[in-house]
Amino acid sequence: MISFKLNDEQEVVREAMHDYAEQAMRPIAREADEESKISDAFLAQTWELGLVSTQLPEEFGGGGEPRSPITNAIVLEELAWGDATLAIAAFAPAAFAFSIADQGSHEQKRELLPLFCGESVHAAAIALGEPGPLFDPATPRTLAEPKGDDGFVLSGCKSFVPLGDAASHFLVIARHNGGRDAFIVARDAAGLSISGPEKNLGLKGLCTSTLELERVEVPASARLGGAEGCDVQRIIDHARVALAAVMTGVSRAAIEYAVPYAKERRAFDQAIAQKQGIAFKLADMHIETESMRWLTWKAASELEQGLPATKTAHQARDYAARNSMWVTDQGIQVLGGHGFIREHPVEMWYRNARTLGVLEGILSA
Amino acid sequence: MINFEPTENDQKILDAVREQALICRKYARYYDENEHEFPPDELEEADGYPNVYALYAQSHTENDTGLPCMSMLILMGETWGDYSVRMRRGKGGLGNAALRAAGTPEQQQKWGDLTLAMAITEPGCGSDPSMVQTSAVLDEATHEWIINGEKIFVTTGCRAEGVVVWATLDKSAGRAGIKSFLIEKDTPGFVVAQKEKKLGIRADDTAAYVFTDCRIPRENLLGGNEEIPKQGSGGFKNVMKTFNMTRPGVAAIGLGMAEATLDFTREQLEAAGLSVEYGGNSATRPAAVEKFQRLEQLFEVSKLTILRAAWLSGEGQPNNMEASICKAKTGTAVRDITQGCIEILGVMGISRDYLVEKWFRDVRITDIYEGTGEIQRMITARGLLGYGRAELN
Numbered sequence: 070m071i072s073f074k075l076n077d078e079q080e081v082v083r084e085a086m087h088d089y090a091e092q093a094m095r096p097i098a099r100e101a102d103e104e105s106k107i108s109d110a111f112l113a114q115t116w117e118l119g120l121v122s123t124q125l126p127e128e129f130g131g132g133g134e135p136r137s138p139i140t141n142a143i144v145l146e147e148l149a150w151g152d153a154t155l156a157i158a159a160f161a162p163a164a165f166a167f168s169i170a171d172q173g174s175h176e177q178k179r180e181l182l183p184l185f186c187g188e189s190v191h192a193a194a195i196a197l198g199e200p201g202p203l204f205d206p207a208t209p210r211t212l213a214e215p216k217g218d219d220g221f222v223l224s225g226c227k228s229f230v231p232l233g234d235a236a237s238h239f240l241v242i243a244r245h246n247g248g249r250d251a252f253i254v255a256r257d258a259a260g261l262s263i264s265g266p267e268k269n270l271g272l273k274g275l276c277t278s279t280l281e282l283e284r285v286e287v288p289a290s291a292r293l294g295g296a297e298g299c300d301v302q303r304i305i306d307h308a309r310v311a312l313a314a315v316m317t318g319v320s321r322a323a324i325e326y327a328v329p330y331a332k333e334r335r336a337f338d339q340a341i342a343q344k345q346g347i348a349f350k351l352a353d354m355h356i357e358t359e360s361m362r363w364l365t366w367k368a369a370s371e372l373e374q375g376l377p378a379t380k381t382a383h384q385a386r387d388y389a390a391r392n393s394m395w396v397t398d399q400g401i402q403v404l405g406g407h408g409f410i411r412e413h414p415v416e417m418w419y420r421n422a423r424t425l426g427v428l429e430g431i432l433s434a
Numbered sequence: 435m436i437n438f439e440p441t442e443n444d445q446k447i448l449d450a451v452r453e454q455a456l457i458c459r460k461y462a463r464y465y466d467e468n469e470h471e472f473p474p475d476e477l478e479e480a481d482g483y484p485n486v487y488a489l490y491a492q493s494h495t496e497n498d499t500g501l502p503c504m505s506m507l508i509l510m511g512e513t514w515g516d517y518s519v520r521m522r523r524g525k526g527g528l529g530n531a532a533l534r535a536a537g538t539p540e541q542q543q544k545w546g547d548l549t550l551a552m553a554i555t556e557p558g559c560g561s562d563p564s565m566v567q568t569s570a571v572l573d574e575a576t577h578e579w580i581i582n583g584e585k586i587f588v589t590t591g592c593r594a595e596g597v598v599v600w601a602t603l604d605k606s607a608g609r610a611g612i613k614s615f616l617i618e619k620d621t622p623g624f625v626v627a628q629k630e631k632k633l634g635i636r637a638d639d640t641a642a643y644v645f646t647d648c649r650i651p652r653e654n655l656l657g658g659n660e661e662i663p664k665q666g667s668g669g670f671k672n673v674m675k676t677f678n679m680t681r682p683g684v685a686a687i688g689l690g691m692a693e694a695t696l697d698f699t700r701e702q703l704e705a706a707g708l709s710v711e712y713g714g715n716s717a718t719r720p721a722a723v724e725k726f727q728r729l730e731q732l733f734e735v736s737k738l739t740i741l742r743a744a745w746l747s748g749e750g751q752p753n754n755m756e757a758s759i760c761k762a763k764t765g766t767a768v769r770d771i772t773q774g775c776i777e778i779l780g781v782m783g784i785s786r787d788y789l790v791e792k793w794f795r796d797v798r799i800t801d802i803y804e805g806t807g808e809i810q811r812m813i814t815a816r817g818l819l820g821y822g823r824a825e826l827n
Contacts, residue, residue, distance in 0.1 A: 349811045356739075391728075
């Protein structure tokens, strides 16, 4: 049946993530942005939530909970409401780990998943995006050429790869054999240069890197899914849903900040919230935040049910990107001059939304 | 679990709706161009096509989608065919909901089987119904109300068998003075002045009424309470509550036509060799396809906001804000979708050889009736801000 009902666990998780976002993330978000740095203490503390390991199989040390894109969308919205940069730093290794869990060969799961089930933070990342204005995830420029029967040679460039400074492995999406494949590349692979941190408009606390792959040789066993390869579009679909959830959280932060501001701020004998121009803007900000959430949930539910999700995931990311930009933009406008000043978080959310909107990959739900 | 896929049973019903809708669509152009005629109460094809609500009642199990959400999808499916033409014209009108909300059991018994229109709007008031000028004066000697006034934009107003009319006992009392009265057709002093000439939904019988010293029995006051409360707005709020399912319904009606427009446009794009694909991004997409995909997104989110409002109602949860959200969002979306599709289609989009230009005209009322988009945003903003009419108006 058609339903918006969260199950009991999801209700509990949502509340818990919201509390965590409020208590552990909001207080440090501005500093992370100013310093372009996220503390190891935060990452360690957040690792204990089990964001990456809970949905990995028990067999490999994980929590054994069912893979749930819906639950992850709910978690990501709350954490991103707290702060998108911190949320991504905490969740990015899941993009790598979930892809292995979903589509890896047994050997790949056995070798890699336990890394994410230990007590200490373990970073890894997906490398999908590439520099340049015409990047299309359907046709990456990064190329994988076969090397005999037993390996591949990877060449190309990936940008905005999160956690590039700490990641032990990257899942590199490349063109191969008329289609696409994903390759597990260790950070110390010969021919791989990791430069960074990139200097970005938003998500500034997140260390993102550029990967140059100059004829990086990897064994056949590095191809995700082994000899069968994998469904790269599915990885992208999961990634898009996660991004849409993050952008929903950022939008919600903006509207929830603008409402009390507008009720307190007075002009011409009234709260500015009492002016229709402002009131209608707030209404539309809320309407768009709701809208992008439902479309995100639709895509998440299709993924969760094993249904084709490419169209809805595409729509959800696209819609959330455009509208989270709009919502945060309006948020600044409601705050007027104060919206422009770094004392209030809205300008940071605006920069974060603009940055999030150009991304593909980096996360997974 | 969160899910937006119809079940197999749901889909059978929705397929049946579509099947009937396609037949109704064959008559769409004719009744659009022949406004003086009404679509028949039953099409000649009606035999052999079941009533879909009866189908629903027969096949529905507890695992299938509840009636509030399904009725939204059914409405969408019907207007995907045509706004006005139906296999069998349904009984009942907007006045029937008002009778159920405000009428005594005796009144519901007496008039419940009639098709009742709802007459609120007047030439001088729409968004602010407290400004109603139509008056009801009690003749104590004859136990009759004497009704004087004009009503416009009355949906189903030509063919209704009766009408629920908002009239005031005392203009100075504002909202509190307004009551609902049941007036049967052919009551002396009640004239259907005309069928309105409209931009769209031309086949729909939207009427203008004039009441001139129209006398109705004292018992025709719905609910029977002749008192004007000194405080509060009397029964006003109860009647406003019926909007919580009619607003999503009206949004769904508009969205069905927007979906028809998108479907037609998609076919034309494909016929022109432009395939609408997902998975990549807009970097290398033709502009027409990129534009089309944005319009499709508007459709998808509008539908979800409608389902959200309906689902909450089905769960017995308040949905006042969500009803306004979906009406506001969909009202704007259907304008953008139909306007945008015509931009994509070019001359084909404005030709009366195709139905797109009709759907463009038909959907325009969506953002206006049952509460304009501005009113919906007002309600949404008040909800967000915790404001009442005193703080934000």
